[in-house]
Amino acid sequence: MTEFREVRRSSLLPDQIAADIMAKISDGELLPGDTLPTEHALAGTFGVSRNVVREAIARLRSDGIVESRQGRGAVVKPISERETFRVDIHSLGKSGNLADLFELRGLLEIEAAGLAAVRRTSLDIEEMCKAIAELDGDFQFDERRLEADAAFHRAVGKAAGNAYLYGIICYISSRLKETTRVTSNIYTRDDLVQVTRNEHLKILKSIEAGDRAGARKAMAAHIGGASERLKVPVRSVSLL
Missing domain, CATH: 1.20.120.530 (GntR ligand-binding domain-like)
Structure with a gap:
């Protein structure tokens, strides 16, 4: 099961949460077709409000990393279906x-x-x-x-x-x-x-x-x- 870590209070930024989720995708912990945890669950895990999580997911959606599906929430998209080109700094060490x-x-x-x-x-x-x-x-x-x-x-x-x-x-x-x-x-x-x-x-x-x-x-x-x-x-x- 994919595990996220709580974000420190001094840095409650949607970018950081989006980067954490992206790292799980790059490392294969979240695969194409997988559904992200709910906004409520992610907010509790990261220790932030749902608005912060919602903004983080919106950024991933804007980058073409995830898409929203009715009844399922945010789903990881296959690389072949992503509309934007992206180099993830956090995965360059792989x-x-x-x-x-x-x-x-x-x-x-x-x-x-x-x-x-x-x-x-x-x-x-x-x-x-x-x-x-x-x-x-x-x-x-x-x-x-x-x-x-x-x-x-x-x-x-x-x-x-x-x-x-x-x-x-x-x-x-x-x-x-x-x-x-x-x-x-x-x-x-x-x-x-x-x-x-x-x-x-x-x-x-x-x-x-x-x-x-x-x-x-x-x-x-x-x-x-x-x-x-x-x-x-x-x-x-x-x-x-």
């Missing part, structure tokens, strides 16, 4: 999930860099330069530099000129802040920020020069380097 995420990055961002070399505007280049400049001056990733790292990838995605590709890259880049935090903890050298900056700079130079093959190669090297620093085995992504 075997293979990080490798899958980095492989997805390769498939999307390598091609985005190549398209950016063909379609970039002067404003796109300015945004990339600004993001790289934010990485100067320190050896550690603080919150400002984590955002600068993500901003660079968003700028490349925007320069690719495809709204759907840009939207996915924006979503993934926000989730990758956590992987950079983890890398900062396990990377044994003190040049993580500068290594990242230099890899970004190579991507920028190729995009600015209109070198599609060079931009793809530079992005592949960056993603490969990031996975190695995080000690994540990643299947190779073709550069053809």
